[in-house]
Amino acid sequence: MIAKMFDLVQKYEKIETFLGPYNELWDGEILNEFPRIYGSPIEKWAKLYQELSCSEKAERLSNYSPLNDSDHQELLSQINELIKLPQSDIVDSSRIYKVNEKKSHEIHQILNFYKNKKITNLYDFAGGVGHTSEQLSKNLNICCHCLDIDKNLIETGIQRTQEVHFHHYEIHPNMKLSLELPADILALHCCGDLSQNLVDYFPSSNAKSLLNLGCCYHKIDNHSFCHQARYLATRSHGMTSEEDIKEREQFKTYRYSFGLLLNKFYDLSPATTLKSSLPELYQGNFIEYAEEQLKRLELSPLKSCLIEDFFNSNDTLQQVKRLINLGHVRAPFGRLIEIQLVLKRAIELKEKGFEVQVFELFDRAISPRNIAIYAQS
Numbered sequence: 001m002i003a004k005m006f007d008l009v010q011k012y013e014k015i016e017t018f019l020g021p022y023n024e025l026w027d028g029e030i031l032n033e034f035p036r037i038y039g040s041p042i043e044k045w046a047k048l049y050q051e052l053s054c055s056e057k058a059e060r061l062s063n064y065s066p067l068n069d070s071d072h073q074e075l076l077s078q079i080n081e082l083i084k085l086p087q088s089d090i091v092d093s094s095r096i097y098k099v100n101e102k103k104s105h106e107i108h109q110i111l112n113f114y115k116n117k118k119i120t121n122l123y124d125f126a127g128g129v130g131h132t133s134e135q136l137s138k139n140l141n142i143c144c145h146c147l148d149i150d151k152n153l154i155e156t157g158i159q160r161t162q163e164v165h166f167h168h169y170e171i172h173p174n175m176k177l178s179l180e181l182p183a184d185i186l187a188l189h190c191c192g193d194l195s196q197n198l199v200d201y202f203p204s205s206n207a208k209s210l211l212n213l214g215c216c217y218h219k220i221d222n223h224s225f226c227h228q229a230r231y232l233a234t235r236s237h238g239m240t241s242e243e244d245i246k247e248r249e250q251f252k253t254y255r256y257s258f259g260l261l262l263n264k265f266y267d268l269s270p271a272t273t274l275k276s277s278l279p280e281l282y283q284g285n286f287i288e289y290a291e292e293q294l295k296r297l298e299l300s301p302l303k304s305c306l307i308e309d310f311f312n313s314n315d316t317l318q319q320v321k322r323l324i325n326l327g328h329v330r331a332p333f334g335r336l337i338e339i340q341l342v343l344k345r346a347i348e349l350k351e352k353g354f355e356v357q358v359f360e361l362f363d364r365a366i367s368p369r370n371i372a373i374y375a376q377s
Contacts, residue, residue: 006085006086006358008343008346008347008350008356008358009347011082011339011343012340012343012344012347014082015082015336015339015340015343016340018078018079018082018336019333019336019337019340022333024036024038024039025038025042025326025329025330025333026229026232026330026333026334026337027225027226027228027229028226028228028229029228029231029232029271030323030326030327030330031255031256031259031270031271031323032228032269032270032271034259034260034263034270034271034323038326041071041072042326042329043322043326044069044071045067045069045071045072045329046322046325046326046328046329047322047325048067048068048069048072049067049325049328049329050321050322050325052067053242054242054245054246054249055242055245057240057245057328058240058241058242058244058245060328061240061245061328061331061332062239062240064076064079064080064083064332076332079332079333079335079336082336082339083335083336083339085339085358085359085360085371086357086358086359086360087359087360088109088112088113088359088360088361088372089112090109090363091108091109091112093105093107093108093109094108096108096131096135099131101366102366102367103131103132105362105363105366105367106132106188106362106367107131107132107135107136109361109362110132110136110186110188110211110361111135111136111139111140113211113361114136114140114211115139115140117184117209119140119142119184120142120143120182120183121142121143121144121145121179121180121181121182121183121184122136122142122143122144122145122183122184122185122186123145123147123179123183123184123185123186123207124136124144124145124146124147124186124188125147125171125185125186125187125190125194125198126147126148126149126171126187126188126189126190126191126194127146127147127148127157127186127188128146128148128150128153128157129146129153129154129156129157129160130144130146130157130160130161130163130164130166132146132186132188133145133146133163133164134161134163134164136186137163137164138163143165143180144163144164144165145164145165145166145167145180146164146165146166146167147166147167147168147169147171148166148167148168148169149168149169149170149171151168154166154167154168171190171194171197171198172197173193173197173200174200175197175198175200175201177201177205179205179206179207181206181207182208183205183206183207183208184207184208184209184210184211185198185202185205185207185209185210185211185212186211186212187210187211187212187213188211188212188213189213189214189215189369190212190213190214190215191215191216191219192216192217192218192219192220192221193219193220193221195212195213195214195215195345196220196345198210198212199212199345199348199349199373202349202354202375203349203352203354207377208376208377209374209375209376209377210349210373210374210375211372211373211374212345212372212373212375213361213362213369213370213371213372213373214341214342214345214369214371215234215369216234217230217231217233217234217337217338217341218230218231218233218234220341223341225337225340225341229337230337230341232330232331232333232334232337233334233335233337233338233341234334234338235334236331236334236335236337236338236368237334237335237338237364237368237369237370238364238365238368239364239365239368249324250282250283251282252320252323252324252327253320253324254281254282254286254289255274256270256319256320256323256324257286257290257310257311257316257320258274258289258290258293259271259272260310260316260319260320261290261302261307261310261311264310265302265306265310266299272297274293274296274297275296277289277292277293286307286308286311287304287307287308287311290302290307290311291304291307338371339371342358342371342373343358345373346358346373346375349373349375354375354376354377355375355376355377356373356374356375356376357372357373357374357375358371358372358373358374359371359372359374360372
């Protein structure tokens, strides 16, 4: 049961108004903006974050809890109010055989959502090997069609279950796919533009309903939010542990230090794109990490002593700590950006005459990309 609905346009406009004054913070990744100095409250909040332990940072980021500062308390109070969405009931769920905890939870939530709805043919777009389709078919006694672009996944699905009709199909703009009516569409975590393509397709599909949850917003093309803002939305709203903070800060200490090294010795942007390094390199000596990255970038090597002195210098240490903690200040804005991205799609459907709901379908601790659009004709 979903508690209540809200005015989609009003919510969108409130978030848009709130985000405006903080554009310089959320619109670009912190390292990309170096050496920008932010306004007084933002720099003050970064210093306050620097004083916290990793466990304290994890608690504040997980729960959208404010720092011990009246301005930050007001900021987080507004954010907490704006990120509130109606919530679907969370049902007790047993682990489905050969399905991980996250997917099991999502399937149980979708089953509970659909259980009292009259469905004959359900089309599960980007459904992979058909785990969701199979459970919906078995438990709701409906005809399920699983569509995916990956032929290998489709072939695996055909081999593992006879409960589902599998189709090799690519989700794309201007789709003309004919559905067996009456039909309903499910689009669970369709990546990047795929969700938008299905939102665009739904009005002409003659389907009765669309249930869509997006993900990978950083892969969307041509949107008003920049790539870095969309990436912030993509990784927002998950629960964060003390160990998570330690790992992230270790990674960023090396990444940011190397970025500053590139800037000082090679006159390159600190945000120069790097190839991923093995996780072990972030636990080892910074010199080894820096030497590998310089080699990958085909730059002339630096003496080990020069790299070590730069990394351990007080100026580098303080700059890196500041950049890391500015990232913590920036983090809570990600959920607001995600809600805006989803609301834009929902408003498009509402303007075309559909009845539209936006709500949280999953437990964020298990599946943080949990914002659903449900549109009905």
